Amino acid sequence: MKIAVLPGDGIGPEIVAQAVKVLNALNIGIEMEEAPIGGAGYEAAGDPLPEATLALAKSSDAVLLGAVGDWKYDKLERHLRPERGLLRIRKELNLFANLRPALLYPELASASTLKPEVVAGLDIMIVRELTGDIYFGQPRGISTLENGEREGINTMRYSESEIRRIAHVAFGIAMKRNKKVCSVDKANVLETTELWRQVMIEVAKEYPEVELSHMYVDNAAMQLIRAPKQFDVMVTGNIFGDILSDEASMLTGSIGMLPSASLDQNNKGMYEPSHGSAPDIAGKDIANPLATILSAAMMLRYSFNDEANATRIENAVKKALAEGYRTADIYTDGCRKVGCAAMGDAVVAAL
Amino acid sequence: MKIAVLPGDGIGPEIVAQAVKVLNALNIGIEMEEAPIGGAGYEAAGDPLPEATLALAKSSDAVLLGAVGDWKYDKLERHLRPERGLLRIRKELNLFANLRPALLYPELASASTLKPEVVAGLDIMIVRELTGDIYFGQPRGISTLENGEREGINTMRYSESEIRRIAHVAFGIAMKRNKKVCSVDKANVLETTELWRQVMIEVAKEYPEVELSHMYVDNAAMQLIRAPKQFDVMVTGNIFGDILSDEASMLTGSIGMLPSASLDQNNKGMYEPSHGSAPDIAGKDIANPLATILSAAMMLRYSFNDEANATRIENAVKKALAEGYRTADIYTDGCRKVGCAAMGDAVVAAL
Ligand SMILES: CC(C)[C@H](C(=O)O)[C@@H](O)C(=O)O
Ligand SMILES: CC(C)[C@H](C(=O)O)[C@@H](O)C(=O)O
Numbered sequence: 001m002k003i004a005v006l007p008g009d010g011i012g013p014e015i016v017a018q019a020v021k022v023l024n025a026l027n028i029g030i031e032m033e034e035a036p037i038g039g040a041g042y043e044a045a046g047d048p049l050p051e052a053t054l055a056l057a058k059s060s061d062a063v064l065l066g067a068v069g070d071w072k073y074d075k076l077e078r079h080l081r082p083e084r085g086l087l088r089i090r091k092e093l094n095l096f097a098n099l100r101p102a103l104l105y106p107e108l109a110s111a112s113t114l115k116p117e118v119v120a121g122l123d124i125m126i127v128r129e130l131t132g133d134i135y136f137g138q139p140r141g142i143s144t145l146e147n148g149e150r151e152g153i154n155t156m157r158y159s160e161s162e163i164r165r166i167a168h169v170a171f172g173i174a175m176k177r178n179k180k181v182c183s184v185d186k187a188n189v190l191e192t193t194e195l196w197r198q199v200m201i202e203v204a205k206e207y208p209e210v211e212l213s214h215m216y217v218d219n220a221a222m223q224l225i226r227a228p229k230q231f232d233v234m235v236t237g238n239i240f241g242d243i244l245s246d247e248a249s250m251l252t253g254s255i256g257m258l259p260s261a262s263l264d265q266n267n268k269g270m271y272e273p274s275h276g277s278a279p280d281i282a283g284k285d286i287a288n289p290l291a292t293i294l295s296a297a298m299m300l301r302y303s304f305n306d307e308a309n310a311t312r313i314e315n316a317v318k319k320a321l322a323e324g325y326r327t328a329d330i331y332t333d334g335c336r337k338v339g340c341a342a343m344g345d346a347v348v349a350a351l
Numbered sequence: 352m353k354i355a356v357l358p359g360d361g362i363g364p365e366i367v368a369q370a371v372k373v374l375n376a377l378n379i380g381i382e383m384e385e386a387p388i389g390g391a392g393y394e395a396a397g398d399p400l401p402e403a404t405l406a407l408a409k410s411s412d413a414v415l416l417g418a419v420g421d422w423k424y425d426k427l428e429r430h431l432r433p434e435r436g437l438l439r440i441r442k443e444l445n446l447f448a449n450l451r452p453a454l455l456y457p458e459l460a461s462a463s464t465l466k467p468e469v470v471a472g473l474d475i476m477i478v479r480e481l482t483g484d485i486y487f488g489q490p491r492g493i494s495t496l497e498n499g500e501r502e503g504i505n506t507m508r509y510s511e512s513e514i515r516r517i518a519h520v521a522f523g524i525a526m527k528r529n530k531k532v533c534s535v536d537k538a539n540v541l542e543t544t545e546l547w548r549q550v551m552i553e554v555a556k557e558y559p560e561v562e563l564s565h566m567y568v569d570n571a572a573m574q575l576i577r578a579p580k581q582f583d584v585m586v587t588g589n590i591f592g593d594i595l596s597d598e599a600s601m602l603t604g605s606i607g608m609l610p611s612a613s614l615d616q617n618n619k620g621m622y623e624p625s626h627g628s629a630p631d632i633a634g635k636d637i638a639n640p641l642a643t644i645l646s647a648a649m650m651l652r653y654s655f656n657d658e659a660n661a662t663r664i665e666n667a668v669k670k671a672l673a674e675g676y677r678t679a680d681i682y683t684d685g686c687r688k689v690g691c692a693a694m695g696d697a698v699v700a701a702l
Pocket of ligand 2: 188218
């Protein structure tokens with residue numbers, strides 16, 4: 001088992017270091033190699049996704065990513081900015097299935113801005129298509145119209161096969177959970193998502209045990225606030241998934257806890273925390289490494305089929321929380337405030 | 352002053368009747384004429400926006416709309432469905448500026464699923480562009496690719512002038528409020544919204560007193576939950592506005608209270624509740640008419656420049672609430688439960 005470790009920018013290096021520490025502590029013979037991406041890739045090789053980094057990622061069985069982005073790169077040309085490295089590695093590795101759990105840890109329930117009874121026990125899995133849609137559709141760009149004014153264009157685009165494969169991922173995951181899939185679209189306005197809905201209905205026939213429902217994206221944004229526990233698996237396209245998965249994760253109040261996986265057809269995957277690179281607190285040893293550590297657990301589960309060690313990590317995280325360890329973002333009175341590295345140590349100790 | 356009254360479907364007729372009752376009670380010589388739209392338009396004339404309805408709307412000074420849509424029309428061809436009537440009248444009347452306040456009424460604070468301290472005093476104005484973007488962009492549709500599979504396409508498109516005019520609306524409104532505009536885009540991925548951001552920055556120069564900030568749409572979806580009171584005016588495109596305005600309205604917990612206005616360049620406008628047609632409770636006299644009544648108040652303010660009577664209606668609504676009148680959707684123990692018509696009467700009495 002070989003992992004490409006891409007710390008990236010901001011707090012990326014320090015949180016990834018903790019996940020690496022935890023993986024090493026499992027002692028299951030994982031080989032790891034590091035490479036730069038995002039702003040770090042630009043600094044090292046003038047490219048947010050250096051060729052050597054992409055080659056390493058391609059030749060590895062999985063990728064562990066920290067986070068990319070820093071305000072100091074805001075003035076760079078579009079194709080050199082950190083985000084482009086992220087978008088390109090997703091596309092190059094064909095990581096079309098982005099799994100983003102929104103899970104509320106009982107110990108951290110009070111961090112939510114929602115009332116406890118609304119979010120207690122929250123456990124949603126958002127399945128977001130990640131390599132299609134308006135993120136990658138051509139034509140795109142800013143051009144000048146005949147009357148001299150500028151116009152911006154982007155293209156939303158989904159083919160049947162792109163929709164079908166993400167549908168199978170969603171239904172497959174629902175089979176291991178509560179057997180409910182809610183497909184989110186805007187079929188009353190967008191033909192692309194009318195096709196999306198048709199294909200979801202077709203694929204659902206292969207999973208008779210799973211209950212499929214449909215929801216317009218505006219209503220989904222409301223329902224997540226009104227009654228989030230109605231959802232089990234939510235499947236949607238790239239741009240709606242970007243918005244709804246962030247909304248859903250904020251329901252928990254502790255996005256420092258939420259991992260994510262981005263998978264290809266063969267369960268090769270890239271694993272990263274749902275949160276960003278937080279350059280304002282980088283290098284201060286106060287970031288929360290748990291989302292990254294839990295991303296490593298997802299890696300063991302999805303890419304290495306090692307449910308036992310995935311659960312071991314998840315239980316160690318729960319134990320560290322139960323023992324009162326808290327980084328600043330999730331700290332409340334009476335707990336033990338620790339830094340990033342000490343939280344990593346607490347998880348290792350709990351393993 | 353002549354108003355086109357378009358009750359539409361579901362609860363549309365009963366809630367509109369209450370707003371008409373309130374307008375009549377003001378006794379300010381408003382002339383009103385009714386016409387069908389949505390499913391009602393299809394029933395009456397085989398068209399969700401019958402020609403006569405459009406003509407009436409065009410020749411009126413403002414339009415008061417109930418709501419459109421009913422599941423029974425789900426099987427109709429796309430161009431005959433109720434929503435098409437709504438989208439077409441927006442486009443035909445050039446109603447590019449959709450104003451959707453998310454306002455929390457202190458009496459109804461407990462209806463929110465968010466903690467009281469997070470939403471108390473919430474007062475956001477969402478300014479959504481309504482006649483451009485992926486809603487109307489060409490090319491669009493479902494076609495068959497060379498390999499035989501189907502593909503869906505929609506086009507996001509904004510020209511400089513479309514962005515500029517909605518920017519002026521947002522800054523103009525901010526000048527009368529707390530002088531803060533947050534423009535929401537996805538400029539790190541979509542070129543269209545990169546242009547959006549540039550134009551916002553240009554227009555901001557004409558409003559030196561207003562503070563302009565920018566936020567990515569995924570972050571905005573989070574921030575609305577994390578700390579909604581940070582926002583004053585939020586301006587965004589059609590599709591992001593569709594999602595975020597619904598999310599913001601649900602923060603209040605009582606979307607039965609929220610009006611909306613859709614304006615053209617000359618403040619001619621269409622006014623409607625933010626909620627839908629709720630066919631499940633249609634005709635039962637239990638719907639909440641307050642959002643429609645408050646939409647009539649917005650009509651007086653924006654289209655007829657009659658701030659005094661707009662405020663009179665708004666104060667009457669507040670008084671009815673203070674007196675304990677509640678429709679079922681906002682009812683809590685100890686209040687006086689009333690039906691739709693009786694709520695209309697309570698507002699008239701409070702005028
Ligand atoms: C950084 C950005 C390009 C990215 C996206 O929009 O996909 C991020 O928001 C995410 O969700 O991973
Ligand atoms: C009914 C639908 C076409 C409409 C929209 O998407 O604009 C609605 O959701 C709204 O926000 O008014």
